[in-house]
Amino acid sequence: MAKTANETGETLAKHRYDERDRRLILAHVGVSVTALLIGAVAGLLQVVERAGWIRLPGGINYYQMLTLHGVLLALVFTTFFIFGYLYAGLARTLDGALVSASRKWAWIGYGMMTFGTLLAAAHILTHEATVLYTFYPPLQAAPGFYIGLALLVVGSWLASAVVIINYMQWRRRNKGESSPLFAYMGLVTVILWLHASLYVAIEVVVQLIPWSLGWVDRVNVALSRTLFWWFGHALVYFWLLPAYIYWYVNIPQIIGGKIFSSSLPRLTFLLLLLFSIPVGFHHQLSDPGIESFWKFLQVTLTMAVVVPTLMTAFAILATFEMAGRDKGAKGLFGWVKKLPWKDVRFFTPFMAMVIFIAGGAGGVIMASYQLNQLVHNTWFITGHFHMTLASTVGLTYFAALYWMIPILRHRKLTPGINRLGIIQTVIWTIGMLLMSVTMHVVGLMGAPRRSSFSTYGGHEIVSSWMPYLQLISVGGILLFVAILLAVYLFIHLWFLAPKTDRPADFPIGVVSEKASQPPRILERWSVWVGLSVVLSIIAYAVPLADMLLNPAPGALPLRPW
Amino acid sequence: MDIPRYERLWLGIGIGTLILFLFITGFMGFSMGLHPTDGMKKTVEPEKVTQSPPFDHPGLRRIGPDEYVLTSVSYVFGYDPMEVTVPAGAKVHFRATSRDVVHGLYIPGTTVNMMVEPGHITEQTFTFNKPGEYLVLCHEYCGSGHHLMQGRIFVTGE
Amino acid sequence: MSRYPGDEVRRVDKDQDENLRGTFVSVLLIGGFILAMWLIVFYIYIRMTL
Numbered sequence: 001m002a003k004t005a006n007e008t009g010e011t012l013a014k015h016r017y018d019e020r021d022r023r024l025i026l027a028h029v030g031v032s033v034t035a036l037l038i039g040a041v042a043g044l045l046q047v048v049e050r051a052g053w054i055r056l057p058g059g060i061n062y063y064q065m066l067t068l069h070g071v072l073l074a075l076v077f078t079t080f081f082i083f084g085y086l087y088a089g090l091a092r093t094l095d096g097a098l099v100s101a102s103r104k105w106a107w108i109g110y111g112m113m114t115f116g117t118l119l120a121a122a123h124i125l126t127h128e129a130t131v132l133y134t135f136y137p138p139l140q141a142a143p144g145f146y147i148g149l150a151l152l153v154v155g156s157w158l159a160s161a162v163v164i165i166n167y168m169q170w171r172r173r174n175k176g177e178s179s180p181l182f183a184y185m186g187l188v189t190v191i192l193w194l195h196a197s198l199y200v201a202i203e204v205v206v207q208l209i210p211w212s213l214g215w216v217d218r219v220n221v222a223l224s225r226t227l228f229w230w231f232g233h234a235l236v237y238f239w240l241l242p243a244y245i246y247w248y249v250n251i252p253q254i255i256g257g258k259i260f261s262s263s264l265p266r267l268t269f270l271l272l273l274l275f276s277i278p279v280g281f282h283h284q285l286s287d288p289g290i291e292s293f294w295k296f297l298q299v300t301l302t303m304a305v306v307v308p309t310l311m312t313a314f315a316i317l318a319t320f321e322m323a324g325r326d327k328g329a330k331g332l333f334g335w336v337k338k339l340p341w342k343d344v345r346f347f348t349p350f351m352a353m354v355i356f357i358a359g360g361a362g363g364v365i366m367a368s369y370q371l372n373q374l375v376h377n378t379w380f381i382t383g384h385f386h387m388t389l390a391s392t393v394g395l396t397y398f399a400a401l402y403w404m405i406p407i408l409r410h411r412k413l414t415p416g417i418n419r420l421g422i423i424q425t426v427i428w429t430i431g432m433l434l435m436s437v438t439m440h441v442v443g444l445m446g447a448p449r450r451s452s453f454s455t456y457g458g459h460e461i462v463s464s465w466m467p468y469l470q471l472i473s474v475g476g477i478l479l480f481v482a483i484l485l486a487v488y489l490f491i492h493l494w495f496l497a498p499k500t501d502r503p504a505d506f507p508i509g510v511v512s513e514k515a516s517q518p519p520r521i522l523e524r525w526s527v528w529v530g531l532s533v534v535l536s537i538i539a540y541a542v543p544l545a546d547m548l549l550n551p552a553p554g555a556l557p558l559r560p561w
Numbered sequence: 562m563d564i565p566r567y568e569r570l571w572l573g574i575g576i577g578t579l580i581l582f583l584f585i586t587g588f589m590g591f592s593m594g595l596h597p598t599d600g601m602k603k604t605v606e607p608e609k610v611t612q613s614p615p616f617d618h619p620g621l622r623r624i625g626p627d628e629y630v631l632t633s634v635s636y637v638f639g640y641d642p643m644e645v646t647v648p649a650g651a652k653v654h655f656r657a658t659s660r661d662v663v664h665g666l667y668i669p670g671t672t673v674n675m676m677v678e679p680g681h682i683t684e685q686t687f688t689f690n691k692p693g694e695y696l697v698l699c700h701e702y703c704g705s706g707h708h709l710m711q712g713r714i715f716v717t718g719e
Numbered sequence: 720m721s722r723y724p725g726d727e728v729r730r731v732d733k734d735q736d737e738n739l740r741g742t743f744v745s746v747l748l749i750g751g752f753i754l755a756m757w758l759i760v761f762y763i764y765i766r767m768t769l
Contacts, residue, residue: 063702221679221681267562286675288677288682289678291599292590296586296591299586306579307572307579310750311572314746315568318568320742321738357749357753361756364579368757368760369586373764374764376700377665447669450707451708452707454708456696518562551603552680553603554606555680560704565739566735567736570743574750672764
């Protein structure tokens with residue numbers, strides 16, 4: 001049996017993906033890219049309506065497009081990519097292929113997720129679920145929408161089980177050894193997901209489905225919002241962690257450098273696990289029904305989750321610098337020139353990192369307790385998550401697809417495609433900065449998000465927003481062009497790029513010889529899962545108990561669209 | 562675990578800055594009473610809320626020389642009352658609920674930024690120092706007329 | 720051979736430091752940006768409230 005690729009420098013003689021794994025991973029990529037394209041079209045329709053350039057043709061509603069855009073991009077494009085990427089990395093770093101018995105579960109999970117997606121999307125397209133991707137009750141969609149979402153989540157649990165099974169099999173066969181970094185980080189990602197998605201599953205299955213079927217009349221609004229955001233903030237880390245995996249594990253190999261510590265990235269991921277979940281209240285700072293003490297406690301925990309990202313910033317730059325100095329760079333910033341700027345596999349995630357700086361700054365501001373009053377539900381929020389989700393996460397995922405698709409399809413990432421990928425990233429970055437920076441500015445000027453075009457009765461403050469809103473839409477159009485280009489490249493790599501017998505290697509970084517062995521405790525999962533649960537209890541038990549024991553009267557359903 | 566010295570320094574600075582942010586915001590909140598909107602009180606069933614006090618008489622009520630209580634009901638797609646007038650310098654205590662879905666009560670150019678939920682009473686206080694015509698709008702999606710949902714607060718000059 | 724246990728660690732630190740100056744300056748710039756943005760919004764909040 002071929003030796004595994006691990007981080008002490010040994011590589012698989014010639015790793016070739018098992019045919020069954022190729023099909024499984026590509027199936028996930030296919031749904032992901034399809035969702036990306038349709039979600040992007042919805043976004044385009046939104047921006048041209050929002051700037052007042054067109055009225056959407058009869059039958060298409062702005063909020064309907066917004067719901068489609070949010071669900072497909074934030075829930076479907078992401079989830080399917082993440083599991084495809086994790087499966088690919090696990091197969092590569094653990095034993096060359098996924099555990100045979102786990103593939104069945106992977107396919108069942110995939111089937112549930114895909115069916116759930118189609119069900120939910122069908123309801124959105126038939127105007128039965130124009131509730132936005134947060135689906136706050138008492139807005140009530142048709143039951144099929146909630147059932148579709150529930151299937152998506154439960155299917156993802158099976159996918160998560162596949163990750164766990166593969167990880168555990170490796171550990172059983174390699175007792176006492178530290179797991180390969182990719183697998184370790186993949187495991188943390190699914191642990192985070194399993195913990196967090198439990199709460200939205202409770203909201204949807206226990207509260208909303210029975211209510212939408214008419215089995216119960218009323219819904220506890222504060223409880224539903226709390227459950228959603230308990231999940232909702234961690235959701236963004238479910239997206240972010242795979243991007244971090246790319247930065248920590250793939251990039252060092254791409255730039256010809258080394259992973260300088262095998263312990264710090266693990267610690268970073270554990271801190272992300274611990275502090276990404278008990279923080280949902282920072283999305284509810286303007287909500288009634290939650291005592292300020294608990295809001296502020298969760299604000300404090302939110303600041304804590306910034307710390308592992310500060311560590312990541314240092315670690316990634318350090319990897320760049322050390323790689324550059326190893327290649328002979330001198331001076332404070334000489335190493336910058338040594339980086340492979342012309343390699344789309346590096347350039348694209350690098351732009352993702354740059355945009356993240358701005359996105360992160362906005363995040364710290366929004367979480368800052370009463371400062372949130374300035375920006376809640378304004379375009380500032382939208383600007384923030386387009387920088388962090390769409391760009392930091394989205395661009396990194398695009399970069400991965402640029403090399404993953406040819407590897408799995410036994411084709412070549414040609415210099416021509418590479419150049420087009422770089423152009424795609426440049427167009428994206430210009431469009432994103434134009435759109436998102438403007439969103440931050442006009443948000444501070446008071447312009448609301450999640451609202452269709454309106455002059456608000458001709459109020460003068462709205463006229464002050466108008467030029468900015470036009471700029472936002474121009475940026476949005478550039479982004480759409482960039483996505484079209486990206487999707488074209490994915491399709492080209494899939495079907496038209498030159499075939500090869502020897503696909504490129506899935507880049508896995510090598511750990512530096514100077515790095516010490518990671519402390520065993522970093523892999524004692526009972527400790528970390530336990531701590532994660534304890535933190536959730538500390539942050540939520542009392543306010544939740546209050547919502548359950550002193551509830552506001554429940555609300556009746558409404559369908560005001 | 563080896564953490565490079567520069568990283569320890571960086572984390573020290575970073576964590577110190579975050580603690581500073583927490584200290585400033587915490588102080589403003591718990592010592593100066595500058596909390597984000599709040600409200601632990603509840604109402605009756607949302608569909609009956611306009612029949613029970615205080616929401617059976619929404620509107621502005623003067624409680625002091627420069628102090629008012631604004632009792633407001635949100636609905637698809639408007640506010641009751643839709644317009645009020647106060648003199649510059651007025652301290653207004655907002656008290657808001659919804660009789661149907663979750664709405665927002667937001668006044669651009671101010672820190673009045675409230676989530677208005679059926680069954681709950683959201684409270685916030687703001688002093689309108691500058692005269693002018695303030696737009697009140699709903700910033701939480703509530704249906705097809707969401708972007709038309711608005712009100713006005715007229716602050717008369719001194 | 721080091722005379723005191725602390726000496727080894729400090730020498731390693733010094734080597735590492737040389738290699739990470741650029742990183743340190745870069746993260747300080749990033750941190751400075753975040754701080755500056757925060758202060759701007761903080762100032763806006765104070766102006767509106769007090």
